[in-house]
Amino acid sequence: MTASYHFHGDLVSLLRPHWRHATPVVQPVTRAASIKDVIEAFGLPHTEVGELTCNGRPIDFSWPVESGQRFEIFPILPPWDVTQPTRLRPVPLPCLRFVVDVNVGGLARALRMAGFDTLYDSSWSEQRILRLAEEESRLVLTRNLDLLKRKQVIFGRAVRAHRPADQLREVLNLFAIDQPPQPLSRCLQCNTPLQPVAKAVVLHRLEPLTARYFNTFHLCQHCDKLYWAGSHVDRMRRFLHEVP
Numbered sequence: 001m002t003a004s005y006h007f008h009g010d011l012v013s014l015l016r017p018h019w020r021h022a023t024p025v026v027q028p029v030t031r032a033a034s035i036k037d038v039i040e041a042f043g044l045p046h047t048e049v050g051e052l053t054c055n056g057r058p059i060d061f062s063w064p065v066e067s068g069q070r071f072e073i074f075p076i077l078p079p080w081d082v083t084q085p086t087r088l089r090p091v092p093l094p095c096l097r098f099v100v101d102v103n104v105g106g107l108a109r110a111l112r113m114a115g116f117d118t119l120y121d122s123s124w125s126e127q128r129i130l131r132l133a134e135e136e137s138r139l140v141l142t143r144n145l146d147l148l149k150r151k152q153v154i155f156g157r158a159v160r161a162h163r164p165a166d167q168l169r170e171v172l173n174l175f176a177i178d179q180p181p182q183p184l185s186r187c188l189q190c191n192t193p194l195q196p197v198a199k200a201v202v203l204h205r206l207e208p209l210t211a212r213y214f215n216t217f218h219l220c221q222h223c224d225k226l227y228w229a230g231s232h233v234d235r236m237r238r239f240l241h242e243v244p
């Protein structure tokens with residue numbers, strides 16, 4: 001009276017340690033449960049699953065598990081287009097934009113640097129992140145697997161890499177983005193798109209050497225942070241350059 005579960009690709013690494021060496025996992029069916037609930041009980045958030053089959057036939061997350069069934073669980077593979085409906089996620093996102101959890105804060109900054117619409121604040125509660133994901137149709141980026149199992153999260157990603165540059169590369173690869181939308185177009189502090197501003201308008205705020213050597217300035221209308229092509233922007237460009 002068992003069912004079997006075959007986890008493909010790197011999904012195995014997201015299972016609870018107990019199950020990582022047991023694939024295919026064979027388990028007694030002891031209660032009425034959907035395949036989504038059973039997968040998450042093994043530790044794997046539903047957000048990581050790209051395709052599910054039962055005895056070779058494609059199914060969705062609501063499929064009721066019964067004994068004798070054989071499940072194959074496949075990862076999401078690049079290129080992931082979140083704007084197209086799929087069997088597992090019939091309501092797509094209107095566009096690719098993010099809300100980032102505190103455990104990958106460096107990635108939030110890197111994504112803004114690359115021009116992606118990325119909400120992040122280190123003080124936000126889990127509830128706040130879930131609400132933003134739901135109300136603004138945003139994809140959740142985190143290393144917290146439990147957060148991705150919450151019912152409000154339809155689109156999310158368990159970030160595998162550790163360094164922000166590697167994490168940005170992971171995200172660009174997953175969504176098959178060759179060119180970031182508009183590098184250096186978004187405020188790193190608050191995510192607001194930057195506006196060009198005339199030098200004369202901000203002259204009083206500039207150090208003498210900045211005023212002497214730079215002529216192009218961008219201003220965040222929300223938090224008033226000023227950006228210009230200098231060591232700061234050079235550092236950002238170098239960072240993005242490291243990420244092919």
Ligand SMILES: [Zn+2]
Pocket residue numbers: 187188189190191192220221222223224225
């Ligand atoms: Zn700002």
